[in-house]
Amino acid sequence: MKTPRIAIIGGGIGGLAAAVALRAHGVDVSVHERSAELKEIGAGLRLTPNALKALRALGLENEAMAVGVRMDRSVTRSWRSNGIISTQDTSATRYGASALTIHRADMLDLFRQRLPDQVTSLNAQCTGIEVHEDFAVARFADGSEIEANAVIGADGIHSAVRESLFGADKPRFTGCVCWRGLIPIDRYPHAANASTRWLGPHGHVVSYPVRRGELLNFVAHYDSDAWTEESWTREAERDELLHTYARWNDAVLRMLESAEGYFKWALYDRAPMDAWGKGRATLLGDAAHSMLPYLSQGSSMTLEDACVLAQEVARTPSDLADSLRRYERARMPRTRRAQLGSSARAKENHLASPLARFRRDLQTRWRARFGADRTPDGVSWIYDYDVASL
Ligand SMILES: Cc1cc2nc3c(=O)[nH]c(=O)nc-3n(C[C@H](O)[C@H](O)[C@H](O)COP(=O)(O)OP(=O)(O)OC[C@H]3O[C@@H](n4cnc5c(N)ncnc54)[C@H](O)[C@@H]3O)c2cc1C
DSSP states (O other), X not given: OOOOEEEEEOOSHHHHHHHHHHHXXXXXXXXXXXXXXXXXXXXXXXXXXXXXXXXXXXXXHHXXXXXXXXXXXXXXXXXXXXXXXXXXEOOHHHHSSOEXXXXXXXXXXXXXXXXXXXXXESSOOEEEEEEOSSOEEEEETTSOEXXXXXXXXXXXXXXXXXXXXXXXXXXXXXXXXXXXXXXXGGGSGGGTTOEEEEEETTEEEEXXXXXXXXXXXXXXXXXXXXXXXXXXXXXXXXXXXXXXXXTXXXXXXXXXXXXXOOEEEEEEEOOOOSOOOBTTEEEOTHHHHOOOGGGSOHHHHHHHHHHHHHHHHHHOTTOHHHHHHHHHHHHHHHHHHHHHHHHHHHHHHTOOSHHHHHHHHHXXXXXXXXXXXXXXXXXXXXXXXXXXXX
């Protein structure tokens, strides 16, 4: 049988993870990235145990553990008192793999180091694809095109492949603005080993260490319709952030004021899609299921996608359309649940009324003690999953 040739559009975490996974199954892969280099924005990622199991399947778990920070629990605190509301166990003892916090650039490097240079074409902005019975064609902004046995759209939230297959999407502004920043740990050493979330009226703040604990990453979310740009690289003013959180506890304020630089973006929600692919083309990662960040599953589910895609292609390499449909059937219910769960969590995290927050916190503690999965956040269905057991 001839080795299948698969073209992946997008050289982010999803595109490179899929390339590594497919190559491990002997597939001839090319990655087409619009940027002039493979790079990631300066921000962190929380990878939950299901993501570490996917990295294990890709042979990269130990490398990831070496550059990230292992997180055996994550703590939820009150915006005002800083008191603990709940603690979520995320340990390998409970879930069969650790949770990890990692710098996005370090994560991308793990995959890049596994791929020969010739696999990736840079400055390759895909403008659309065409799907034929036995092959698919991707077209690029410079007028070039490539033909492959299948095309995978891993080109992120504003996917050109998705638009080509299904038309333009209609994201919904959530009314929430986010700020992010990185803090050298010596400027704010109190949180060196903790993954923390503070919940308050109209907003919440998340922080965790990355890069072997040298940096602290924070993301601060707040209900506001004063900013609607979705870009992740727009710089922001420190004073605006500090003003927004002025009534929050001192630990949060000291942390927010210590960052080296600030970025802000507006959060958009997208409904789960009814289909991801047609014929010899499909989507993967944010292109298929971008989700709000409240369950920390954007990258984690993307890594799972990459593993499942490669498994299904390896099963029927001579019938790629069938492989892609099986991949979609395996992935869509789980990613849909994560998308809807993340959206629901948005409301719970930002309750404005003190009574509603009191009730939520009581329910969280009750769930941790008596709930079906004995976790404050009801996340075992996410963390228990092992992509290798499919
Ligand atoms: C600040 C922030 C914090 C986050 N925190 C977490 C977290 O804690 N845990 C978690 O699991 N997830 C998190 N996420 C979500 C996670 O980053 C995404 O889900 C993940 O990056 C998706 O990977 P992807 O490869 O699908 O898309 P991207 O990472 O967006 O990669 C897409 C790639 O495609 C390229 N591209 C785009 N268009 C084209 C085109 N037309 N032609 C060619 N190339 C193209 C882009 O340049 C890019 O390299 C966070 C996201 C942000 C922004």
